[in-house]
Amino acid sequence: MSSGPKKRNFQIEAFKHKVVVDPKYAEKTWKVLEDAIREIYNHNASGLSFEELYRNAYNMVLHKFGERLYSGLVSTMTLHLQSMSKSIEAAQGASFLDELNTKWNDHNKALQMIRDILMYMDRTFIPSTHKTPVHELGLNLWRDNVIHNSNIQSRLLNTILELIQRERTGEVINRGLMRNIIKMLMDLGPSVYQEDFEKSFLQVSADFYRAESQEYIECCDCADYLKKAERRLNEEIDRVSHYLDTKTETKITNVVEKEMIANHKLRLIHMENSGLVKMLLDDKFEDLARMYNLFHRVSIGLSTIRDVMTSHIRDTGKQLVTDPEKSKNPVEFVETLLEKRDKYDKIISSAFSNDKTFQNALSSSFEYFINLNPRSPEYISLFVDDKLRKGLKGVKDDDVELILDKVMILFRYLQEKDVFEKYYKQHLAKRLLSGKTVSDDAERSLIVKLKTECGYQFTSKLEGMFTDMKTSQDTMQGFYAACGAELGNGPTLVVQVLTTGSWPTQSTNTCNLPVELSTLCEKFRSYYLGTHTGRRLTWQTNMGTADLRATFGEVHKYELNVSTYQMCVLMLFNNTEHLSYKEIEQATEIPSSDLKRCLQSLACVKGKNVLRKEPMSKDIGEDDVFSVNDSFTSKLRKVKIGTVVAQKESEPEKQETRQRVEEDRKPQIEAAIVRIMKSRRVLDHNNIIAEVTKQLQSRFLANPGEIKKRIESLIERDFLERDNEDRRLYRYLA
Amino acid sequence: MFFYGSASGKAASKELERIDQLFYNYANSSSRIIDPEGIESLCSDLELDHTDVRILMLAWKMQAEKQGYFTLDEWRTGFKALRADTMIKVKKALLDLEKEVRRSSNFIDFYSYAFRYCLTEEKQKSIDIESICLLLDLVLGSQFHPQVDALNQYLKIQIDYKVINMDQWMGFYRFCNEISFPDFCNYDPDHAWPLILDNFVDWIRSKYTMHFANISIGPTSRITAAIVVPTAL
Numbered sequence: 001m002s003s004g005p006k007k008r009n010f011q012i013e014a015f016k017h018k019v020v021v022d023p024k025y026a027e028k029t030w031k032v033l034e035d036a037i038r039e040i041y042n043h044n045a046s047g048l049s050f051e052e053l054y055r056n057a058y059n060m061v062l063h064k065f066g067e068r069l070y071s072g073l074v075s076t077m078t079l080h081l082q083s084m085s086k087s088i089e090a091a092q093g094a095s096f097l098d099e100l101n102t103k104w105n106d107h108n109k110a111l112q113m114i115r116d117i118l119m120y121m122d123r124t125f126i127p128s129t130h131k132t133p134v135h136e137l138g139l140n141l142w143r144d145n146v147i148h149n150s151n152i153q154s155r156l157l158n159t160i161l162e163l164i165q166r167e168r169t170g171e172v173i174n175r176g177l178m179r180n181i182i183k184m185l186m187d188l189g190p191s192v193y194q195e196d197f198e199k200s201f202l203q204v205s206a207d208f209y210r211a212e213s214q215e216y217i218e219c220c221d222c223a224d225y226l227k228k229a230e231r232r233l234n235e236e237i238d239r240v241s242h243y244l245d246t247k248t249e250t251k252i253t254n255v256v257e258k259e260m261i262a263n264h265k266l267r268l269i270h271m272e273n274s275g276l277v278k279m280l281l282d283d284k285f286e287d288l289a290r291m292y293n294l295f296h297r298v299s300i301g302l303s304t305i306r307d308v309m310t311s312h313i314r315d316t317g318k319q320l321v322t323d324p325e326k327s328k329n330p331v332e333f334v335e336t337l338l339e340k341r342d343k344y345d346k347i348i349s350s351a352f353s354n355d356k357t358f359q360n361a362l363s364s365s366f367e368y369f370i371n372l373n374p375r376s377p378e379y380i381s382l383f384v385d386d387k388l389r390k391g392l393k394g395v396k397d398d399d400v401e402l403i404l405d406k407v408m409i410l411f412r413y414l415q416e417k418d419v420f421e422k423y424y425k426q427h428l429a430k431r432l433l434s435g436k437t438v439s440d441d442a443e444r445s446l447i448v449k450l451k452t453e454c455g456y457q458f459t460s461k462l463e464g465m466f467t468d469m470k471t472s473q474d475t476m477q478g479f480y481a482a483c484g485a486e487l488g489n490g491p492t493l494v495v496q497v498l499t500t501g502s503w504p505t506q507s508t509n510t511c512n513l514p515v516e517l518s519t520l521c522e523k524f525r526s527y528y529l530g531t532h533t534g535r536r537l538t539w540q541t542n543m544g545t546a547d548l549r550a551t552f553g554e555v556h557k558y559e560l561n562v563s564t565y566q567m568c569v570l571m572l573f574n575n576t577e578h579l580s581y582k583e584i585e586q587a588t589e590i591p592s593s594d595l596k597r598c599l600q601s602l603a604c605v606k607g608k609n610v611l612r613k614e615p616m617s618k619d620i621g622e623d624d625v626f627s628v629n630d631s632f633t634s635k636l637r638k639v640k641i642g643t644v645v646a647q648k649e650s651e652p653e654k655q656e657t658r659q660r661v662e663e664d665r666k667p668q669i670e671a672a673i674v675r676i677m678k679s680r681r682v683l684d685h686n687n688i689i690a691e692v693t694k695q696l697q698s699r700f701l702a703n704p705g706e707i708k709k710r711i712e713s714l715i716e717r718d719f720l721e722r723d724n725e726d727r728r729l730y731r732y733l734a
Numbered sequence: 735m736f737f738y739g740s741a742s743g744k745a746a747s748k749e750l751e752r753i754d755q756l757f758y759n760y761a762n763s764s765s766r767i768i769d770p771e772g773i774e775s776l777c778s779d780l781e782l783d784h785t786d787v788r789i790l791m792l793a794w795k796m797q798a799e800k801q802g803y804f805t806l807d808e809w810r811t812g813f814k815a816l817r818a819d820t821m822i823k824v825k826k827a828l829l830d831l832e833k834e835v836r837r838s839s840n841f842i843d844f845y846s847y848a849f850r851y852c853l854t855e856e857k858q859k860s861i862d863i864e865s866i867c868l869l870l871d872l873v874l875g876s877q878f879h880p881q882v883d884a885l886n887q888y889l890k891i892q893i894d895y896k897v898i899n900m901d902q903w904m905g906f907y908r909f910c911n912e913i914s915f916p917d918f919c920n921y922d923p924d925h926a927w928p929l930i931l932d933n934f935v936d937w938i939r940s941k942y943t944m945h946f947a948n949i950s951i952g953p954t955s956r957i958t959a960a961i962v963v964p965t966a967l
Contacts, residue, residue: 684926685926712901712929715901716860722901727926727927728925728926730926
């Protein structure tokens with residue numbers, strides 16, 4: 001069928017009838033919601049239909065009545081909050097916080113429901129109009145109408161602070177309630193928490209602790225005070241964990257630290273009879289640890305402790321080393337030093353948690369005072385000598401190592417290590433030659449430690465000494481193999497051949513050996529020089545020992561262990577009964593000071609007086625007469641008389657050693673200067689001094705004046721020259 | 735050996751002749767050089783004591799090598815430098831010479847020459863204290879009298895050094911020239927002065943401290959020991 005141009009459009013036409021929007025629609029709808037809100041606040045929510053309310057709110061927004069809805073919400077919520085405020089205000093005393101807490105919970109519950117109901121508005125209208133979302137709005141309104149209500153605001157703060165104060169004085173408070181209230185403030189935003197609580201809390205706490213610390217410091221001793229401070233600190237941390245914002249912890253601990261510790265730092269440390277020094281002296285580990293932990297928290301707290309400790313150690317150390325009484329016995333001297341070091345080591349490890357800065361302070365203090373006594377190097381060597389002679393007898397290997405390590409610690413503190421080396425060499429020589437060393441392993445072990453510390457050069461000569469001892473044994477075997485037959489029944493000779501460079505230099509003295517021995521010695525000399533060309537042998541009669549078989553009064557037989565000098569003197573009495581000092585001197589040609597000492601050891605020492613002296617005085621006079629003491633007896637068959645034991649040097653000996661050390665230093669300084677100038681070519685005065693001092697530091701502390709002298713000597717010998725323009729510069733002359 | 739050019743070659747050779755003639759007046763006939771006797775004679779003709787500093791300056795002008803002796807070459811060098819060929823001219827020249835030497839930048843050259851001139855032995859590098867004191871006085875005495883006085887006093891008292899070497903000698907001059915005396919306010923020990931001068935400064939300072947301490951107490955009391963604070967080197 002054909003159809004005419006009939007227009008057939010599909011059109012959807014708008015409603016022809018206008019939907020009549022009830023002008024009162026908004027108001028009606030709002031009324032429903034308003035009533036619901038009221039019911040919610042009145043705890044009557046159960047009778048409400050969520051779905052209906054939601055739809056109502058939804059429609060309002062849909063029909064562009066969002067603004068009405070929102071403003072309605074604001075005003076109705078405000079009203080309810082205001083009435084809540086009134087009831088809170090009306091609460092008496094303790095129930096104030098309870099009421100506040102209850103009402104807060106109510107409000108939160110209500111807010112939750114209201115938000116759910118108004119969810120559509122929250123998601124659409126509010127973001128597009130940049131209004132505050134419902135939940136946040138609820139909190140703000142609570143804040144403005146309740147918390148910042150003029151009748152509530154300060155009352156709330158004061159109540160909280162009062163409770164805290166009461167808790168601080170020991171009362172038990174309702175922590176659960178506090179937690180809720182504080183949480184409420186936190187929920188209202190950080191600025192509310194801070195402005196309406198934290199700021200004042202910190203201020204009040206500061207005042208409280210300031211007053212308390214003032215009170216305590218007047219009546220407590222240091223340890224008690226620190227205990228109290230620690231307790232308070234822990235309390236505050238505990239408080240925060242239970243009912244405050246964790247961010248408050250640092251702030252409140254800072255307050256306590258400042259008021260209780262930082263402000264009284266110095267007074268605590270220097271407290272008479274109970275401060276740091278007393279704690280150190282009495283090894284109060286627990287109190288010291290507490291002090292360390294507390295002071296760790298305040299700025300420069302630890303450095304203050306460290307400084308006081310350092311100056312205490314320096315002062316007491318200085319007293320120790322400069323006290324003539326204490327420095328009489330070298331071994332005791334060193335033992336006291338070791339004890340002191342052990343003491344502070346223990347303190348630092350148990351109380352100061354092994355703090356490295358404290359360990360360094362200890363080391364530098366020791367370094368300071370040990371070097372105040374110029375005899376320290378000698379004494380440390382004597383201590384080692386004593387240990388290696390007898391002190392380490394029966395001691396287990398591990399303990400031996402421990403003791404040697406401790407000695408090494410002291411050694412490291414010495415500035416004049418070359419002085420130590422000189423004495424150590426002397427003492428080692430005596431030990432080796434008299435065969436009086438307790439443990440070869442211990443000796444070697446110490447040498448290894450010294451080598452590790454100071455390098456090969458330091459110990460090469462010492463090792464040479466050991467080598468000589470071994471070589472001598474081999475030489476003796478060869479001697480007796482070759483000449484044994486012709487020696488027959490004469491005295492047995494044991495020779496130690498020492499290489500001059502390795503052993504401490506001794507001046508050779510005159511001494512006439514008894515005939516039997518001098519022939520024997522000559523035989524050895526020709527044997528030795530026969531097998532070794534280009535060498536020279538010199539007998540060191542001031543060293544050496546002899547074992548003599550002696551018969552007293554024809555009955556008592558003893559074996560006497562004596563020194564070479566003593567042997568020479570005693571053998572004289574094989575031919576005569578009486579001899580005067582002068583005669584002995586003439587016959588033996590031993591130098592007088594040595595001879596006098598020798599005779600004293602033979603005639604004046606109780607239990608060892610193999611000779612009798614007329615008169616019986618302690619001193620040796622030129623005209624004294626000696627004879628064999630026929631009535632000499634001893635419990636032991638073997639009597640040891642001669643001791644070549646290392647002793648503290650006498651004044652003149654000390655001067656001599658010191659002089660030799662100074663002389664030895666000169667070439668070392670020059671070598672250092674030449675080494676430095678050779679590599680730098682041109683260098684100014686101050687830098688040379690600094691570099692030389694640094695290079696020589698491991699051996700001794702170089703004196704700038706001495707370095708200057710050496711430089712001038714080198715200039716004179718054309719190793720260096722001064723620069724023409726700048727007098728401070730030196731130039732190396734190739 | 736060069737002759738300074740003068741206007742006519744003839745005049746120059748005449749001059750040389752006169753100079754040589756003067757030389758032979760004093761020279762030893764056998765050795766043909768002027769020896770100590772000749773120098774004595776020369777000095778008396780010049781009306782100068784042989785310890786006069788101008789004789790030393792003359793030696794310097796001559797670049798004379800050996801103390802107490804002048805060779806012909808040295809003589810010629812010296813007289814040419816002085817532009818003199820008669821005794822009268824020499825006398826006049828010597829009068830001016832002292833002023834000239836002291837003023838000029840040549841002084842340091844003269845000063846070091848004076849030291850070398852006194853080294854009489856071969857390989858000798860230092861001069862004994864007594865001679866040094868005399869030399870100091872001679873060479874620096876007129877210009878730096880108080881310093882030289884004090885220094886000489888110190889040198890005689892101290893025991894660290896028995897002889898003085900060239901480096902120390904040069905140090906003395908620089909010291910007198912540069913350092914304010916007697917306060918030493920611009921003395922800086924870091925400036926690598928020879929050690930002997932550091933010690934000298936310390937010594938003077940301690941002297942003055944003692945002196946001051948003496949004054950502050952009444953005439954009847956005595957100080958048996960003064961406290962001396964050494965300066966750090």
